[in-house]
Amino acid sequence: MNEHQQTLWQFMHEQSDKLFAQTLQHVGLTFISLLIAIAIGLPLGILIARKRKLSGTVLGIAGILQTVPSIALLGFMIPVLGIGAKPAIVALLIYALLPIIRNTYTGIIGIDQHVKEAARAMGMSKSQILLKVELPLAIPVILAGIRTAMVINVGVATLASFIAAGGLGEFIFGGISLNNTNMILAGAIPAALLAIILDALLSLIQKMDFKKLRKALYILPVVILILGGFYALPSAYGSTLTAGFTPEFMGRQDGDLGLKSTYGLKIHTIVISDAVMYKAAFSKELDVISGYSTDGRLKAFDLKILKDDKSIFPPYYAAPIVRDETLKQFPQLAETLNLLAGKITDLVMTDLNYRTDYLHQTPERVAKDFLISTGLYKAPKNGHNGVVRIGSKIFGEQYILAEMYSMLIRGNTDYEVSTKTGLGGTKICFDALMNDQIDFYPEYTGTGLLVLLQPDPKIAKEMAHNKDKTYDYVSAEFEKKFKIKWLKPIGFNNSYALMMRQKQSKDLNVNTITDLKNYLDKN
Amino acid sequence: MIELKEISKKFGDTLAINKASFKVEEKETLVLLGTSGCGKTTTLKMINRLIEPDAGQVFINGENITNQDPDILRTGIGYVMQNIGLFPHYNVAENIAVVPKLLKWDKEKIKVRTQELIEKLHLPENSLSMFPHELSGGQQQRVGLARALVTDPSVLLMDEPFGALDNVTRTSIQKEFKGLEELKRKTIVMVTHDVQEAFELADRICLMDKGKIIQIGTPKELLYQPINDFARKFLAGQRLFLEFKVVKMQDIWPYLPKVTLQDGKSLSADMNVWDAMELLRSSDRSELLVSGANKESKAVNFEQLTKGFNQFQNAQVHE
Ligand SMILES: Nc1ncnc2c1ncn2[C@@H]1O[C@H](COP(=O)(O)OP(=O)(O)O)[C@@H](O)[C@H]1O
Ligand SMILES: [Mg+2]
Numbered sequence: 001m002n003e004h005q006q007t008l009w010q011f012m013h014e015q016s017d018k019l020f021a022q023t024l025q026h027v028g029l030t031f032i033s034l035l036i037a038i039a040i041g042l043p044l045g046i047l048i049a050r051k052r053k054l055s056g057t058v059l060g061i062a063g064i065l066q067t068v069p070s071i072a073l074l075g076f077m078i079p080v081l082g083i084g085a086k087p088a089i090v091a092l093l094i095y096a097l098l099p100i101i102r103n104t105y106t107g108i109i110g111i112d113q114h115v116k117e118a119a120r121a122m123g124m125s126k127s128q129i130l131l132k133v134e135l136p137l138a139i140p141v142i143l144a145g146i147r148t149a150m151v152i153n154v155g156v157a158t159l160a161s162f163i164a165a166g167g168l169g170e171f172i173f174g175g176i177s178l179n180n181t182n183m184i185l186a187g188a189i190p191a192a193l194l195a196i197i198l199d200a201l202l203s204l205i206q207k208m209d210f211k212k213l214r215k216a217l218y219i220l221p222v223v224i225l226i227l228g229g230f231y232a233l234p235s236a237y238g239s240t241l242t243a244g245f246t247p248e249f250m251g252r253q254d255g256d257l258g259l260k261s262t263y264g265l266k267i268h269t270i271v272i273s274d275a276v277m278y279k280a281a282f283s284k285e286l287d288v289i290s291g292y293s294t295d296g297r298l299k300a301f302d303l304k305i306l307k308d309d310k311s312i313f314p315p316y317y318a319a320p321i322v323r324d325e326t327l328k329q330f331p332q333l334a335e336t337l338n339l340l341a342g343k344i345t346d347l348v349m350t351d352l353n354y355r356t357d358y359l360h361q362t363p364e365r366v367a368k369d370f371l372i373s374t375g376l377y378k379a380p381k382n383g384h385n386g387v388v389r390i391g392s393k394i395f396g397e398q399y400i401l402a403e404m405y406s407m408l409i410r411g412n413t414d415y416e417v418s419t420k421t422g423l424g425g426t427k428i429c430f431d432a433l434m435n436d437q438i439d440f441y442p443e444y445t446g447t448g449l450l451v452l453l454q455p456d457p458k459i460a461k462e463m464a465h466n467k468d469k470t471y472d473y474v475s476a477e478f479e480k481k482f483k484i485k486w487l488k489p490i491g492f493n494n495s496y497a498l499m500m501r502q503k504q505s506k507d508l509n510v511n512t513i514t515d516l517k518n519y520l521d522k523n
Numbered sequence: 524m525i526e527l528k529e530i531s532k533k534f535g536d537t538l539a540i541n542k543a544s545f546k547v548e549e550k551e552t553l554v555l556l557g558t559s560g561c562g563k564t565t566t567l568k569m570i571n572r573l574i575e576p577d578a579g580q581v582f583i584n585g586e587n588i589t590n591q592d593p594d595i596l597r598t599g600i601g602y603v604m605q606n607i608g609l610f611p612h613y614n615v616a617e618n619i620a621v622v623p624k625l626l627k628w629d630k631e632k633i634k635v636r637t638q639e640l641i642e643k644l645h646l647p648e649n650s651l652s653m654f655p656h657e658l659s660g661g662q663q664q665r666v667g668l669a670r671a672l673v674t675d676p677s678v679l680l681m682d683e684p685f686g687a688l689d690n691v692t693r694t695s696i697q698k699e700f701k702g703l704e705e706l707k708r709k710t711i712v713m714v715t716h717d718v719q720e721a722f723e724l725a726d727r728i729c730l731m732d733k734g735k736i737i738q739i740g741t742p743k744e745l746l747y748q749p750i751n752d753f754a755r756k757f758l759a760g761q762r763l764f765l766e767f768k769v770v771k772m773q774d775i776w777p778y779l780p781k782v783t784l785q786d787g788k789s790l791s792a793d794m795n796v797w798d799a800m801e802l803l804r805s806s807d808r809s810e811l812l813v814s815g816a817n818k819e820s821k822a823v824n825f826e827q828l829t830k831g832f833n834q835f836q837n838a839q840v841h842e
Contacts, residue, residue: 112608112611114604114605114606114607114608115608115609115610115611117573117604117608118602118604118608118609118610119610120573120597121571121573121597121602121604121608122597122598122602122621122622122625122670123594123595123596123597123598123599123622123625124594124621124625125594128625133610133612136612137610137611137612209654
């Protein structure tokens with residue numbers, strides 16, 4: 001891959017089909033959910049303006065729903081609604097509700113009492129008062145609510161890609177995982193433009209006087225409906241099985257690209273985030289997923305790794321990477337971090353992951369138990385000789401490693417520790433390191449090679465199947481290019497793997513990736 | 524005809540109206556007069572069921588209004604509000620057309636009637652397409668009146684209709700109002716706290732205090748036969764002015780000089796003393812020619828006028 005030489009414009013041009021589809025999906029998601037939110041929020045707002053006693057409860061609930069973090073909300077949806085459009089629309093709808101209900105309510109109760117009384121005195125019935133007086137007068141306020149809801153939705157809709165509902169988030173989060181700035185911008189710029197343009201359009205309508213407003217209000221529902229229609233609900237699956245791959249996996253040679261070129265695998269694929277992928281496989285929303293070979297959720301969700309019989313997923317070492325500057329500033333650091341070198345085997349790592357992912361032990365406790373059992377644990381010295389900042393990516397294994405390093409540093413040196421865990425992707429983690437916001441984090445040599453260095457495909461291929469060669473290569477290149485050191489490997493080999501549910505694998509008699517390809521070709 | 528029988532209304536602990544009863548005759552104007560908070564608005568709103576009484580009944584043209592659908596009742600009663608209450612999202616024409624539309628009048632009929640009212644109420648032609656906020660206070664009040672009059676209801680309720688206007692505008696609109704032919708054939712209940720306004724416009728005045736009716740009578744009765752101290756004191760401040768307003772040339776006829784056989788344009792003896800004095804003051808005439816009931820005419824100058832008035836006053840006191 002050579003995005004570095006490619007301009008954003010070239011990227012967008014090259015990917016224009018995808019970009020167009022994603023934009024339509026994005027607009028569609030935003031407006032379908034907006035439409036439903038209006039259909040629910042408007043009557044609810046009217047209701048609580050009539051029965052004020054209910055207003056506290058209804059607004060309270062809507063308010064609480066809105067404070068639920070979007071990713072968590074999406075996560076809650078999966079067991080109930082699965083993945084794809086439905087949960088995404090419901091989540092967006094939930095965020096859009098509060099501003100619409102609240103503004104309908106305040107819009108109506110804010111109307112001059114005398115005007116309402118005049119309407120009554122002239123003999124209008126309750127429904128006539130609502131339709132001819134209250135709603136028309138509340139419209140500017142209600143529109144402001146719809147506008148807020150819409151802008152929120154354009155933003156939150158980027159997260160829909162986490163649960164395979166598409167939208168511009170596919171580019172944004174794919175780009176973050178793949179260290180591809182053009183890809184991020186190709187998603188982020190249209191998303192921002194969408195928000196700005198739609199916001200400006202609605203603000204125009206909002207500022208119209210009553211005469212023009214009346215006409216605009218006839219057109220608005222039609223427009224919302226049409227825009228909502230852009231989102232054709234995902235069509236019937238192309239193949240009998242569905243695969244869910246992370247954005248990073250989609251773009252890697254030791255990922256989807258390799259599956260296509262080496263195995264010739266043709267499977268209906270949707271893009272989904274690592275955080276919800278396993279759950280989706282477990283609840284049969286997905287049949288095949290991309291995971292890590294040491295992931296504890298393998299055990300937790302009763303999944304089986306398909307044998308990589310043409311070895312496109314070479315094993316890679318995990319090791320902490322540290323800036324040279326930092327090593328100078330904290331002379332004891334390298335030695336301390338290396339205490340863990342060679343100590344954690346594949347089996348051990350999988351077990352540790354299992355404890356956090358399945359037994360729900362805290363990463364801290366898992367880390368401590370392990371250090372105690374290997375005799376590495378020392379009580380904290382509570383020193384004050386500078387603060388070491390540890391980073392980690394957003395999955396279980398990285399949290400555990402970060403905890404172990406933190407305990408080792410506290411127990412063996414006079415340094416203090418602060419952790420910045422849960423950095424959402426390789427690019428975010430690496431950028432944080434380069435920009436001196438963290439001092440080190442655990443990285444994998446394969447990711448270092450294919451995602452961060454992105455060497456000539458020939459070199460990559462030559463290197464990829466030898467983990468020691470890879471380690472030597474990335475060590476040298478990182479030093480040269482970034483002034484970053486790879487410390488000694490921790491021991492376990494992490495690699496990508498394809499997984500299926502145990503039972504399905506047995507039922508279909510699919511044990512290797514070649515089996516999978518043959519099964520798909522036949523069915 | 525409107526009749527209230529023993530009407531009472533409580534708001535929480537406040538007894539806003541306590542057993543109020545009165546009758547308004549066909550085509551009569553009754554003014555509810557009293558200080559702020561005495562229950563005038565509450566009384567008025569019970570006539571079109573914007574407020575339901577706790578006890579007592581209201582009859583309009585002999586029919587108990589609680590037996591009628593409130594919305595239908597209200598479309599048949601004109602209502603002019605203290606705060607005007609025009610619809611800000613409707614232009615003038617649409618504001619006037621609200622009730623006709625509820626009654627499903629056809630467009631042409633609405634248009635003709637609106638045009639008629641615009642002219643009668645001296646609203647500018649181009650105001651029809653204007654929105655309330657583009658109008659002056661006086662114009663807004665005229666629109667409010669047009670809105671109440673458009674279907675020509677036989678009953679009109681008005682709550683401090685001129686309360687929101689400045690003094691100059693108020694006086695001129697009051698005058699126009701008095702001259703409006705449309706209003707002369709209506710049964711009107713009007714609320715005000717302004718004694719002068721009450722005297723200017725009322726056939727009879729209903730003086731109220733703290734939810735109770737103190738006295739009902741013509742302005743003259745209120746002035747010369749106050750029922751108690753409250754009624755007397757209520758008018759005390761503007762007594763002389765009110766007397767000039769209430770006393771007519773025919774009242775002081777016996778105290779004016781002898782009949783003259785002068786020719787010329789004579790004024791009606793129905794004119795009140797105040798207006799006669801105004802005429803003498805503003806014109807360069809030193810005498811007015813007034814024709815009495817039995818076709819006799821008298822020429823009156825300022826001196827004779829005040830003298831006659833004083834003699835009339837003395838006679839009232841000694842009665
Ligand atoms: N909706 C209401 N709720 C409670 N008290 C009210 C209400 N309307 C009127 N009142 C009270 O009833 C009394 C009479 O009010 P109102 O009829 O408006 O007086 P007026 O029109 O003579 O100024 C006042 O004491 C007022 O505070
Ligand atoms: Mg009042």
